[in-house]
Ligand code: HEC
Ligand code: HEC
Ligand code: HEC
């Protein structure tokens with residue numbers, strides 16, 4: 001009996017482990033994040049990232065498409081070689097899927113919060129809990145717990161997957177489908193991370209209250225927080 005139990009418990013533990021390893025965090029969509037981060041969400045709505053699907057529609061940005069040898073009359077909104085970089089989480093189970101209707105709760109048909117911050121199913125509630133802990137017990141939470149929950153702090157890598165993924169790019173992980181808009185088509189498509197991440201193309205930044213502490217602190221944070229706005233009163 002003891003042997004059996006040992007083996008049984010061993011198998012159960014193994015199943016738990018493989019499930020934990022296999023269960024990648026899921027995309028929850030912009031609306032969930034916006035509930036607590038209203039200010040960033042309102043500002044993000046005005047960015048090109050929030051409207052990236054527009055560019056894939058026929059007749060939109062016709063001159064730019066011609067220059068990149070694309071067909072301006074074609075509908076690219078259901079093209080698997082295009083949507084990967086113009087939506088959130090394409091190619092994963094919880095992400096954008098071909099033919100998905102625009103305007104849904106999750107707004108996956110945009111380059112949404114989770115395209116840069118990581119799929120949020122495991123950290124969305126943790127953010128709220130950590131804030132309560134700070135308010136109740138004046139206790140901050142180690143930021144590394146967020147890494148374990150799938151939150152991304154390597155923004156440069158996230159940007160690169162879309163912005164440096166073209167033929168002839170110095171980005172080592174570049175692979176098809178490539179972006180048609182390369183510096184070869186027009187120098188304005190050259191991507192410089194440092195300039196881009198501090199530009200108006202990003203949502204506005206608001207002062208953090210220190211709910212989280214410790215590494216990993218993104219390299220750009222100090223500068224962006226220095227110029228960040230006060231959050232409007234809740
Ligand atoms: C229940 C409310 C809530 C939800 C839902 C939520 N957050 Fe947060 N988030 C917070 C709070 C509170 C903080 C801590 C802010 C502070 O320190 O001032 C935070 C912190 C952050 C930070 C900064 C973390 C750091 O390094 O200090 C980012 C980035 C962020 N949230 C993005 C998101 C994204 C993306 C989503 C959606 C997937 C999301 N949040 C969902 C409440 C929430
Ligand atoms: C999921 C893919 C994806 C990710 C991740 C991504 N972008 Fe973009 N980005 C796009 C697309 C697509 C556009 C063009 C949107 C359009 O005009 O249709 C764009 C546009 C831009 C522009 C030009 C905006 C304008 O107003 O002309 C800048 C600058 C930019 N992104 C910076 C960044 C930075 C910095 C990061 C990382 C922190 C990043 N992007 C992450 C896909 C992405
Ligand atoms: C590997 C990622 C990626 C793929 C695949 C991709 N794009 Fe994009 N696309 C981008 C990025 C990044 C930008 C923003 C470039 C910038 O402004 O620097 C962009 C911008 C655009 C723009 C706006 C250009 C402008 O000057 O405003 C159009 C139109 C566009 N893409 C159409 C398409 C079409 C059509 C396809 C498929 C044939 C496609 N994209 C595939 C990443 C991608």
Ligand code: HEC
Pocket residue numbers: 030033034037040041042044049111112113114115116117155197202203204205206207208218220221224228
């Ligand atoms: C194109 C990439 C990108 C997208 C899309 C994006 N963010 Fe961010 N976000 C950043 C960067 C870069 C920072 C600044 C670095 C830092 O301090 O972590 C940041 C910072 C934050 C912070 C920290 C406080 C602040 O204001 O700087 C919060 C909270 C946040 N984002 C929430 C969101 C939410 C909510 C969405 C969607 C509505 C979103 N982000 C969409 C790139 C992005």
